[in-house]
């Protein structure tokens with residue numbers, strides 16, 4: 231495989247570890263835990279993995295030389311740093327005992343079920359150290375939830391003499407990791423399951439998880455691109471750029487990018503929902519800013535739109551809920567119909583309120599909302615062209631105002647969608663170190679007999695030597711939610727908090743950003759050079775943790 235000069239140099243970067251993981255390690259157990267909500271239900275569903283204590287690692291004098299083979303799975307969307315979790319895991323299990331072996335299951339959880347794997351060795355890992363992407367073993371979205379999948383997985387686990395599986399994934403994948411841990415524990419198979427918090431979306435966080443890996447690099451990459459667009463926009467002064475940003479339901483990515491680049495407008499889905507805003511109200515607000523700037527002679531601007539926005543507009547959210555239930559209950563019957571018949575089928579089955587919302591949406595958007603869900607029951611928001619929908623509606627409103635003599639500017643919109651551009655970027659120093667430490671922690675949780683835990687690293691706005699590593703029981707983060715029409719135990723998603731410091735910092739400045747041109751151009755991620763540039767965390771993490 232030919233590699234770039236950057237990749238070659240970057241392979242030599244030695245990620246930094248928290249002090250507790252630098253030598254021999256021991257476990258300090260903390261308080262027993264409870265789930266965030268629905269305690270009785272969760273306890274009943276997870277009798278073997280519920281209520282376990284928090285775990286923190288401490289330096290020790292004696293080495294544990296646990297003999298253990300480990301299997302690792304990358305699950306869901308790519309996030310920068312996945313290869314470093316694997317490197318941290320590999321190095322730590324080899325440190326424990328050089329005979330330990332690591333197997334990577336291929337193309338996500340499906341690799342465990344289908345017995346497709348690769349042994350990870352020092353040689354084949356070298357080219358992937360500190361690189362982005364999940365291409366070393368691939369990723370996938372197969373949902374691990376059925377007993378027959380667990381039993382099929384067990385066959386290969388036994389064959390390779392694997393003691394534990396590490397699942398690197400987002401909230402849904404870690405929920406499944408916990409279900410698998412509980413199943414193997416209930417059957418007394420002696421197989422441990424450990425999770426790792428991955429997702430660029432930044433929505434897998436809580437009191438114990440400060441941030442999910444990949445968020446840092448992905449938002450820095452998008453901010454570089456947004457900054458470049460802002461600079462172009464401020465040079466040509468003739469376009470309005472509508473930029474949709476990945477992030478699924480949560481607006482963390484959009485908010486972080488706004489804090490880094492100071493665009494004219496950034497929509498936050500969680501605020502739209504809290505203020506019960508209609509699509510028309512959102513459009514009118516944007517049109518007012520366009521008109522204000524036009525009056526100042528500024529027929530240009532930048533608007534950031536989180537990809538999940540549409541789900542948070544209350545009337546559309548209600549429609550999506552009903553569509554989710556409808557598709558879950560009538561999936562096969564519906565999928566066999568052609569496009570026109572599918573629309574008629576939906577109109578015939580929706581309640582009258584949701585039917586009228588469905589009918590008011592442009593046909594393309596209505597169709598995108600009724601497409602098949604992903605394996606976890608989520609609407610595939612990355613496929614919905616919200617940026618075009620909104621800019622078109624803004625254009626219509628401005629035309630109307632023009633006719634009424636209220637506006638006399640020029641409105642030339644351009645559209646962008648940033649998502650895939652950042653998910654495989656070379657990890658920033660933060661993500662490279664954080665992921666390596668998560669991999670190391672996962673190995674230590676296994677060596678110390680834990681199952682149903684997620685590896686964690688805390689105190690991340692301090693220097694790496696002050697980072698604290700350990701584990702949190704996955705059940706602690708769970709509550710009951712409706713999925714595919716049924717109540718299920720799931721990890722609670724962290725949405726943008728409207729009383730949180732990042733959102734407040736944004737609100738304090740957004741009016742100025744709308745009226746004036748205050749763009750900031752962050753430039754590309756730096757790997758070598760001044761620490762003030764190379765080692766900065768995200769503004770979100772800094773504002774949230776700097777209490």
Ligand code: FBP
Pocket residue numbers: 305306307308309400401428429430431476477478537611612649653
């Ligand atoms: P995860 O939740 O699996 O980390 O994926 C995040 C994400 O990048 C979302 O931001 C986006 O909506 C989705 O994946 C896109 O899915 P796909 O990779 O299947 O196109």
